Amino acid sequence: MGELNLEKEISDLVEWLASYGADSKGGVSRLLYDENWVKAQDALKEHFEQIGMVTKYDEVGNLFGKMEGSEFKDETVATGSHVDSVKFGGKLDGAFGILASYLAVKYLKEKFGQPKRNIEVVSIAEEEGSRFPFTFWGSKNIVGKVDASEVRDIKDQEGVNFVDAMKQAGFGYKTSDEGIPADWKQWLEIHIEQGGVLEIEKIPVGIVQHIVGQNRYTVEIKGEANHAGTTPMKYRKDAGVAAAKIITMIQEQAKDFGEPMVATVGSIEFVPGTVNVVPGQANFSIDIRHTHKDQISSFAEKMTEKMERIAEEEGCEISINLYMEEDPVPMDPSIVQTIVDQCDGQGLSYKLMHSGAGHDTQRFAPLVPSAMIFVPSRGGISHNPAEFTYPREMAEGVKVLALALHKLAY
Structure with a gap:
């Protein structure tokens, strides 16, 4: 040729x-x-x-x-x-x-x-x-x-x-x-x-x-919307803070897990999404990928446990929906x-x-x-x-x- x-x-x-x-x-x-x-x-x-x-x-x-x-x-x-x-x-x-x-x-x-x-x-x-x-x-x-x-x-x-x-x-x-x-x-x-x-x-x-393989999730965290100026930090149930801690945790866990594991939070929404209101709800996505199914399962199990613990520590409720699971x-x-x-x-x-x-x-x-x-x-x-x-x-x-x-x- x-x-x-x-x-x-x-x-x-x-x-x-x-x-x-x-x-x-x-x-x-x-x-x-x-x-x-x-x-x-x-x-x-x-x-x-x-x-x-x-x-x-x-x-x-x-x-x-x-x-x-x-x-x-x-x-x-x-x-x-x-x-x-x-x-x-x-x-x-x-x-x-x-x-x-x-x-x-x-x-x-x-x-x-x-x-x-x-x-x-x-x-x-x-x-x-x-x-x-x-x-x-x-x-x-x-x-x-x-x-x-x-x-x-x-x-x-x-x-x-x-x-x-x-x-x-x-x-x-x-x-x-x-x-x-x-x-x-x-x-x-x-x-x-x-x-x-x-x-x-x-x-x-x-x-x-x-x-x-890929697992994809939608996550909903429910806290309590409240006034940004009059609600003391120690009394807040801030869904945004819970989401931020969870997202950071996921990134750190993926890095610690090692290649070829990758984890991505590609979309996020705070509700009501107003500058002077503590977020009462946070919705975001998670995408995790690896070449072996058992490694995806192991990562997901640990990730879920940590997410639930973080939400509880922040006084929030969390719902985790696995909507796609490709081997x-x-x-x-x-x-x-x-x-x-x-x-x-x-x-x-x-x-x-x-x-x-x-x-x-x-x-x-x-x-x-x-x-x-x-x-x-x-x-x-x-x-x-x-x-x-x-x-x-x-x-x-x-x-x-x-x-x-x-x-x-x-």
Whole structure:
């Protein structure tokens, strides 16, 4: 693969796909079933067909392009990512994985001809949950039928109903009970890191071993609202103070726990939220992540005990609601080793690492051997028009993916 040619080709493709949904902030807003989403999927379908892929949409709008194998026609190595973006997002999240997969297959066909096993590139309909309050619509439908009741009554910010948008785009509910395609034998996803580790350590490729699990909570602390001037400190039941102590405790506990544990309080509200009133209530969120479920459970148990004790010390009541619990997902060791071997063979530096963000791969990995490859993100920035990966780094990622697909499919 010519280095400069590949750098230009992947850069041009990124700009081309970003034109479908280019927004006023210099980024991309390509949301599930909107006009730009439809145009992007149709344009990708044409590209897939131009290099000899057999294409199809499934019922919900996932796009599949298959390079048919010569010998093992019932065995498929699948690769790809999601075509939707966040609102005012970048050009690479999801999109790079589709384009890198397409380029890898294009290169393999040109250099080695038809593979022995099928290679299937998938442009997954939706992962982000940016238009409607539902995530992983695409991959959840690939692995099974999603209960229609989960999306029937949800709407976007403009009041458009999910089902109406889906029908307007030409798609509908999955009707069969079929799960993940029976011929899929491996799944590979390449993605920008969305973090700063590879850039900071000056490593061109990340090989993912785990996708972290996540617990998310909403917390409500109830104290007593009172006058800020006439209520002595010793008589206060200040929900704001309780919240502040709890947030500090969570950060300290996460640091003491050690990597890769991370804990975040990303939103907070004081009620009544007035400068001269002691807060009578505080509401905030908690997000904790780790690569092992037992470590998440251990952290959460200690955190909860401390939160309850702090609230009691401040004369407050506390309610802790766990509303999301995603288990960590390990990658397949044999595919990870395949990628490692390809990097070693090319003398390419790499880092074995975990993914701190969720990806479609976590839906596939429990059902089919799966792995992920990361390329650096400049400044660790993602979900932002400033999202950027240097062309040479994107090209290195395409090469590693192509080498891995060659090993698995040829």
